[in-house]
Amino acid sequence: MQTKNDVEKFIQSYVGHVEKKLHNENQLIFDYTDTAYGKGITEIESILRPLWGEASLAHSENRSINQTILNKITKGIDPSSAEYWGILNDKDQRAVEMAVLGYSLLLNETVLWNNLTIKQQEHLVDWLQQVNHISLPNNNWHFFRIIVNIGLENVGVPLNTEKQNESLQIIESLYLGNGWYADGSPNQMDYYVSFGFHFFSLLYAYFMKEKDAKRAKTYKERALLFADDFIYWFSSKGDAVPFGRSMTYKFAQSAFWSALAFCDIKPFRIEIIKGIILRNLRWWVKQPIIEYNAFLPIGYAYQNLIMAEGYNSPGSSFWAFKALIITALSKDHTFWKANEEDLPLLRGKKLLKEARMLSIRPESDQVYLYTSGQYSKTEHLHNAEKYAKFVYSNLFGFNIAHSNYLRSQMAGDSMLSLSEYDNLFRFRRECTQISLHENYIFSEWYPWRDVQIRTYLIPFKYWHIRIHEIRSTRNLQGIEGAFSIPKPDVLKDTNAGIHEEENRSYVSDGNLYSAIINLHGYDNGGKVITTEPNTNILTSNPSLLPSLEANISQGNNLLVSAIYGGTQPPVFENVPRFFQERYGFRMVQRESETFVKKEG
Numbered sequence: 126m127q128t129k130n131d132v133e134k135f136i137q138s139y140v141g142h143v144e145k146k147l148h149n150e151n152q153l154i155f156d157y158t159d160t161a162y163g164k165g166i167t168e169i170e171s172i173l174r175p176l177w178g179e180a181s182l183a184h185s186e187n188r189s190i191n192q193t194i195l196n197k198i199t200k201g202i203d204p205s206s207a208e209y210w211g212i213l214n215d216k217d218q219r220a221v222e223m224a225v226l227g228y229s230l231l232l233n234e235t236v237l238w239n240n241l242t243i244k245q246q247e248h249l250v251d252w253l254q255q256v257n258h259i260s261l262p263n264n265n266w267h268f269f270r271i272i273v274n275i276g277l278e279n280v281g282v283p284l285n286t287e288k289q290n291e292s293l294q295i296i297e298s299l300y301l302g303n304g305w306y307a308d309g310s311p312n313q314m315d316y317y318v319s320f321g322f323h324f325f326s327l328l329y330a331y332f333m334k335e336k337d338a339k340r341a342k343t344y345k346e347r348a349l350l351f352a353d354d355f356i357y358w359f360s361s362k363g364d365a366v367p368f369g370r371s372m373t374y375k376f377a378q379s380a381f382w383s384a385l386a387f388c389d390i391k392p393f394r395i396e397i398i399k400g401i402i403l404r405n406l407r408w409w410v411k412q413p414i415i416e417y418n419a420f421l422p423i424g425y426a427y428q429n430l431i432m433a434e435g436y437n438s439p440g441s442s443f444w445a446f447k448a449l450i451i452t453a454l455s456k457d458h459t460f461w462k463a464n465e466e467d468l469p470l471l472r473g474k475k476l477l478k479e480a481r482m483l484s485i486r487p488e489s490d491q492v493y494l495y496t497s498g499q500y501s502k503t504e505h506l507h508n509a510e511k512y513a514k515f516v517y518s519n520l521f522g523f524n525i526a527h528s529n530y531l532r533s534q535m536a537g538d539s540m541l542s543l544s545e546y547d548n549l550f551r552f553r554r555e556c557t558q559i560s561l562h563e564n565y566i567f568s569e570w571y572p573w574r575d576v577q578i579r580t581y582l583i584p585f586k587y588w589h590i591r592i593h594e595i596r597s598t599r600n601l602q603g604i605e606g607a608f609s610i611p612k613p614d615v616l617k618d619t620n621a622g623i624h625e626e627e628n629r630s631y632v633s634d635g636n637l638y639s640a641i642i643n644l645h646g647y648d649n650g651g652k653v654i655t656t657e658p659n660t661n662i663l664t665s666n667p668s669l670l671p672s673l674e675a676n677i678s679q680g681n682n683l684l685v686s687a688i689y690g691g692t693q694p695p696v697f698e699n700v701p702r703f704f705q706e707r708y709g710f711r712m713v714q715r716e717s718e719t720f721v722k723k724e725g
Contacts, residue, residue, distance in 0.1 A: 126406045129461045132452055135410070136178040139443070142419055143175055144193040153440065158423065161435040162218040169210055171420070171440025172197050173222045176229060178449035184232040185453050189240045198226075199241065202248040210252065215260040218436065223256055224269040224325070227276030231332050232453065238280050250282055257288040264299070264309030265321030267292035272325055275332055293340070296322070304351030305479035310502035312555070313512070314480045315369030319355055319381035320447055323348050327384040345390055348381075352392035354477045355381065356401070360519045361468050361489035363404025367662055368494060368517045370505050371444075372425045373437050375414070379405040380447035386460045387450050395459055396466035402451065403465060409445075421445065425522070425662040432525045432662050434505040473586065476563050483566050485584045491691065492519045495582045495589070497568035498559035509554045514539040515582055515591065520637060521608040521690055522663035524656060524670075536656035538609040538670055541580070541593060541684075543572050543601045543677070550604070553580070560724055567724045573599065581721055583712060585701055588689050590644070590712055592703075592721070595682040603675035606654070607641035608690035609661060609668035610634050623653045623669060630671040631695060639671050640695045644703040645685035647673040685710075 126132065146153055153171040160167055172194060183190050201210040213219050226249070229237040241249060254277070256270045270292045278284045299306045299322075305314055306322040327348055330341035358378075359365045365378045379402045385391070386398055409415055412426045421442030422428040454460050468489065475484045483495040499512045507525050514523055516539050524536035535542060535550045542550040551572040558569035565583040572578065576599060581592040591605070613634045624631045630651025631640030641651065654670040661668050675684050685703050689695040701714040709722040 126403055126410055127465075129452060129454075129456050132406070132449060133182055135406075136175075136182055136446070136449055136452065139419070139421070139446075140175050140179050140191050140194070143172070144191055147172075147193050147197060158430065158439065160438045160441075165211075166218050166222075167438040167440060169201065169219060170222050170438055171443065172201070173225050174440055174443030175446055176225045177443070178446035178452060180225065180229040180232060180236050181450040181453035183236045185455050187233055187235055190229070190236055195237075195240055199245050199248075202245070202252040204248070204251075213255040213259050216262055216266075217259060220256050220259065220261060220266065220269050223253055224272045226253060227269075227273035228328065230276030230280050231272075231328070234280070246280075250277060253277060254282075254285075257285045261292070262309060263295055265306075265317050265325075267295045268321065268325035268329075271296070271329060275329065279332070296326075300347070301479045303479050304347045304349070304354060308501075310500070312481075312498060312500045313369075313502070314499060315501075315512070316371065316374070316378060317369075318351070320374070320377045320444070323351055324380050324384045324447060327381075327388045327390065330390075331388040345388075348385065348390060349392045351381075352385070354475075354480065356393075356468065357471060357475055357477065357484040357486070358492065358494070359401055359405070359468065360492050361404075362519075363401075363406075363408035364519045365405065366492050366494050366517050366519045367425060367522050368496075369499075369511050370434055370501060370503075370508075371437075372511075372662060373423050373433060373442050374444040375421065375425070375442055376406055376409045376448045377445045378448070380445075380450075383448045383451045387453060393469060394466065396463045397469060399460055399463050400465040400467060402448065406448070427665050429659055429662065429665070431527065431659055432507065436505075474563070474584070476561060478561055481559060481561060481566075483561070483563075483582075483584060485586070485589075487586045487691065490519075493517070493584065493589075493690075495566055495584055497561075497566045497580070497582065498556045500555045509552060513553045513555070515541075515553075515580070516589065518608065518690060520692070521610065521639070522661050524609055524660045524668060525662060527657050527660060532604055532654050532672075533656050536609070536654075536660040536668060536670065537604060537606040537672075538661075538668070540606055541578070541591075542604045542606065543576075544604075545599060546602050553578075558724075564719055565721050569724075575599065576601070579724065581710070581724075583719060583721060585712075585714055585719075587691050587695070588687050588699070588701060588714075590701055590703065591684075591686050591688065592710055593682075593684040595677055595684065596680070597677055597682065598679055600679060601677040603647075603677050603684065604654075605641065605647065605673045605675070605684065605686050607671040607688045608637075608639040609656065609670040610637040610639050611661070611664040611666035612655060612669050613666075625651050625653055627651070629697075630673070631689070632669040632671055633694065634669075636692065638689065638691055638694055639669075640689040640697075641671045641673055642687040642697070642700055643673050643685075644687055644700075645705070646683050647675045647686065649674045649676075
């Protein structure tokens with residue numbers, strides 16, 4: 126995946142599979158899984174989402190989109206057809222799928238518009254206009270209406286100014302500053318900021334640069350600010366940190382960078398932007414979930430329904446094709462002529478204030494995002510695992526619980542899990558208070574109404590310290606989880622293995638190393654938990670999870686641990702030493718030290 130031809134072949138292999146299935150069966154209904162919005166809309170999604178790549182490619186080749194897909198569209202928009210896509214309801218999933226049709230109307234007229242008869246054009250306008258007659262969630266969805274409306278305006282349909290302004294104002298109300306938006310919930314700043322807000326705002330800025338120059342300029346400026354932070358989510362290998370919902374959208378991770386290239390906006394040199402995009406695509410095509418001439422299954426790096434949300438279908442993952450709008454650029458464009466470059470020199474530690482994250486990069490291929498205070502009010506499946514863990518990593522991914530019963534099923538990596546000695550665990554979800562600093566992050570959270578936990582996350586280069594001040598009216602069992610690694614089929618490396626000792630536990634598969642050490646307050650020695658298979662989003666293997674256990678009594682308790690994760694064996698002599706002082710906590714590592722003042 127290095128040239129435009131490589132990306133074109135990738136698109137064509139998937140579009141060809143959709144075409145073949147439609148030709149043979151006249152439908153894309155999937156009997157083996159379903160969504161909250163039903164199989165009929167799932168088919169619409171599966172037909173239209175590939176157009177993010179196919180329409181872009183057709184634009185650069187000055188041709189129509191795939192004829193089989195075009196035929197399905199003309200039937201879907203025809204109210205007299207048995208295959209009519211229907212009348213929309215409020216907050217309807219079909220509004221999401223309309224956006225790519227709006228985008229197609231903004232491209233060369235040979236892509237879509239000129240391939241329709243006058244009657245079919247009327248049908249398309251009527252079907253798309255429905256987006257102006259329904260209510261939308263107050264989040265990134267308003268960009269679907271915005272893109273549809275400017276697409277319609279581009280082919281001569283009068284703009285619905287009232288609804289367009291309404292949506293633009295709602296988008297504006299979600300802007301936090303420094304390039305970041307909140308996706309509806311004030312505590313949700315995930316990949317939707319990149320492939321939702323900025324992707325569409327850049328398209329708007331490009332196509333509306335003359336009609337709405339002021340807003341276009343604002344959107345470009347915000348994208349430049351966002352790029353300076355978002356680049357910290359990517360490693361030099363091309364992979365990005367999995368975090369938040371909709372991980373099944375896969376290489377949509379790089380859609381923001383593709384939109385920058387499409388719009389010729391350069392927060393970094395075009396060679397750097399090209400490198401980010403193509404390295405990300407190359408990382409993805411090496412994953413077992415990517416199969417040519419097929420669909421993109423539900424899951425992250427492998428097929429996995431456990432991590433899915435209720436809106437994920439076998440066609441949902443084609444949202445990733447938004448990253449392929451770079452094929453709209455001609456082969457003579459500077460993007461394709463440029464030589465890829467590595468990431469620019471990035472800071473080893475950077476506070477991403479609006480995202481409520483502290484980024485740590487001990488090596489260029491290792492990215493850790495420490496976070497507190499993010500949460501999605503939508504409460505999609507496994508919300509806590511996707512937003513509320515202490516740290517997220519490109520190397521280790523994160524675990525999704527099979528259930529909250531038994532530690533092996535709960536698979537609680539990068540979190541403190543608590544039970545009333547009944548094997549039914551709770552962990553951090555929403556925070557009642559947070560505080561962000563250049564050297565640490567603080568949060569307050571309540572797993573029960575009468576159990577207060579005040580957590581400090583203090584990153585060092587390869588280690589980090591977790592401090593929990595616990596005030597409880599209950600006797601509780603606490604399980605502190607480090608990073609998890611795949612359980613090897615055979616332990617081949619001489620350094621690989623499972624180690625359980627009095628005050629620590631650590632594991633390795635010869636490639637990844639994870640360790641946790643008791644600095645204060647834990648009991649019963651270090652334990653390695655073997656989790657259920659298919660819990661980690663990067664690997665289907667059962668995971669090995671180093672952990673510590675604590676008996677938490679009624680009253681005040683203090684737990685302090687040091688956690689390591691990396692590609693080299695941990696050097697235990699370098700573990701930061703911990704000192705509790707009157708007004709805070711002091712950590713000393715060799716010649717350096719960090720003091721954390723007690724919050725509140």
